[in-house]
Amino acid sequence: MDTKILSLKLLFPLICILIIKPCFSQDTSLLKMLDDSSKYNSATFPVKGTFKALHLINAQTVESPAKKDLNFIIMHRFGKINDGAYEFFGLDNASIRLALDYGITDKLGIGIGRSSFEKTFDGYIKYRLLEQTSGKKSFPVTISLLGAINHLTLKDTIYVSAKDKTTYVSQILIARKFSSSFSLQLSPTYIHYNRYPELNSAKEVFSAMIGGRYKFTKRMAVTAEYNYLIPGMLDDVDLKNSFSLGYEIETGGHVFQLVFTNSQGMIESQYIAKTKGSWGNGDIFFGFNISRNFSFGKDKNKKKEW
Amino acid sequence: MTKNATISFHSHTFLENIDAVNKNVMAVIDAGKKNIAFSLITKQFDFPKKLMQQHFNENYIESDKYPKATFSGFYSENADLTKDGSYPLKVNGKLTIHGVTKDVQIPATLTVKGGAITGDATFKLNPTDYNIDIPFIVREKIEKENTVKVKAEWIPKF
Numbered sequence: 001m002d003t004k005i006l007s008l009k010l011l012f013p014l015i016c017i018l019i020i021k022p023c024f025s026q027d028t029s030l031l032k033m034l035d036d037s038s039k040y041n042s043a044t045f046p047v048k049g050t051f052k053a054l055h056l057i058n059a060q061t062v063e064s065p066a067k068k069d070l071n072f073i074i075m076h077r078f079g080k081i082n083d084g085a086y087e088f089f090g091l092d093n094a095s096i097r098l099a100l101d102y103g104i105t106d107k108l109g110i111g112i113g114r115s116s117f118e119k120t121f122d123g124y125i126k127y128r129l130l131e132q133t134s135g136k137k138s139f140p141v142t143i144s145l146l147g148a149i150n151h152l153t154l155k156d157t158i159y160v161s162a163k164d165k166t167t168y169v170s171q172i173l174i175a176r177k178f179s180s181s182f183s184l185q186l187s188p189t190y191i192h193y194n195r196y197p198e199l200n201s202a203k204e205v206f207s208a209m210i211g212g213r214y215k216f217t218k219r220m221a222v223t224a225e226y227n228y229l230i231p232g233m234l235d236d237v238d239l240k241n242s243f244s245l246g247y248e249i250e251t252g253g254h255v256f257q258l259v260f261t262n263s264q265g266m267i268e269s270q271y272i273a274k275t276k277g278s279w280g281n282g283d284i285f286f287g288f289n290i291s292r293n294f295s296f297g298k299d300k301n302k303k304k305e306w
Numbered sequence: 307m308t309k310n311a312t313i314s315f316h317s318h319t320f321l322e323n324i325d326a327v328n329k330n331v332m333a334v335i336d337a338g339k340k341n342i343a344f345s346l347i348t349k350q351f352d353f354p355k356k357l358m359q360q361h362f363n364e365n366y367i368e369s370d371k372y373p374k375a376t377f378s379g380f381y382s383e384n385a386d387l388t389k390d391g392s393y394p395l396k397v398n399g400k401l402t403i404h405g406v407t408k409d410v411q412i413p414a415t416l417t418v419k420g421g422a423i424t425g426d427a428t429f430k431l432n433p434t435d436y437n438i439d440i441p442f443i444v445r446e447k448i449e450k451e452n453t454v455k456v457k458a459e460w461i462p463k464f
Contacts, residue, residue, distance in 0.1 A: 067356070
């Protein structure tokens with residue numbers, strides 16, 4: 001009974017305020033005039049931030065660093081979880097990739113990297129061909145093109161010449177940001193191995209990656225990617241499709257990604273067509289990606305300050 | 307009425323300087339009723355660091371949810387806008403940012419020269435007043451009170 005009276009006591013002034021409030025509100029016709037002529041409906045906006053980082057987990061995303069931005073990435077994979085207690089569930093072993101990515105323009109990015117796995121150098125160039133837009137002229141997807149060269153320097157007698165150690169990768173990256181929290185990417189991939197070690201010959205490989213991100217808070221997301229090898233490509237080699245799960249945290253210029261994957265390699269020539277781990281057998285590599293963004297662009301707004 | 311008023315905001319700390327400009331602000335003044343209104347699209351703020359711009363739109367101001375920021379207010383001082391001169395004013399009104407409306411008083415100056423009216427204002431703004439949550443980890447990089455600068459030029463219609 002008491003609470004009922006109390007709630008009425010609280011409610012009454014609230015109702016009064018609600019009734020009286022319109023009388024105090026000032027003339028908003030001027031604002032309405034601005035609303036009518038608002039350019040919002042007639043403007044086109046590029047859709048930014050389809051993905052937070054340049055890598056979904058292993059796969060490259062449509063994103064590239066903004067003009068004059070430098071991105072430093074540390075990718076790290078421990079050993080297999082099913083190695084057991086003797087290897088401390090994989091944590092005794094590690095494979096690492098260090099990379100630098102730079103934005104020549106907002107659309108054109110380049111990068112170089114070094115992986116400890118097979119002692120590999122990699123270089124790539126990525127160009128954003130089309131950008132997803134919203135507003136008057138809306139376009140549904142962002143399309144980027146990726147070309148990469150992977151060159152391993154591991155000493156192995158199977159490679160006759162240095163040329164044999166080079167692999168070429170081309171990828172079309174197609175992504176759509178469905179909402180501020182959900183993005184999806186599809187990447188058809190073509191890889192040319194000058195020498196695929198287990199076949200002891202040159203090899204062409206076609207595959208497709210499907211991957212996505214779901215942001216459950218403003219700064220945290222879960223990611224997943226699946227790389228599908230077209231059947232018949234490498235049937236004589238006991239390969240598995242690469243599947244990875246990630247958990248992403250963004251803090252300002254850093255992006256941290258905790259990942260679980262059945263691939264040890266972190267570049268296209270390794271994770272797409274050299275993955276032998278099976279999720280079912282527990283061949284899971286735990287690891288992380290850390291990326292840090294540095295801006296070298298001039299602070300032009302500051303100069304023009306009036 | 308103008309479509310090219312400028313609103314910029316500035317946050318200067320030891321760790322990070324943020325200077326963002328929006329040059330497509332719509333502004334209207336009614337000298338008869340002594341009313342002033344501004345409206346802007348938050349996505350049109352230009353930051354020198356593009357990652358910052360992305361964070362501003364996605365994490366702070368949430369431009370997809372709240373695409374606009376508006377101000378509508380009035381002043382009571384007498385300013386004869388047909389005569390050249392400088393008129394300091396106190397503009398009272400409602401400022402809406404990030405879906406939150408607050409009553410504010412903003413000191414401004416109207417300058418009339420050769421028929422053109424220029425409005426200038428500088429004021430402080432606290433993002434937390436507008437439910438803009440700044441995470442602990444970047445709190446040292448963003449000033450508690452941002453400085454907002456407004457400049458509008460009108461050619462009056464009679």
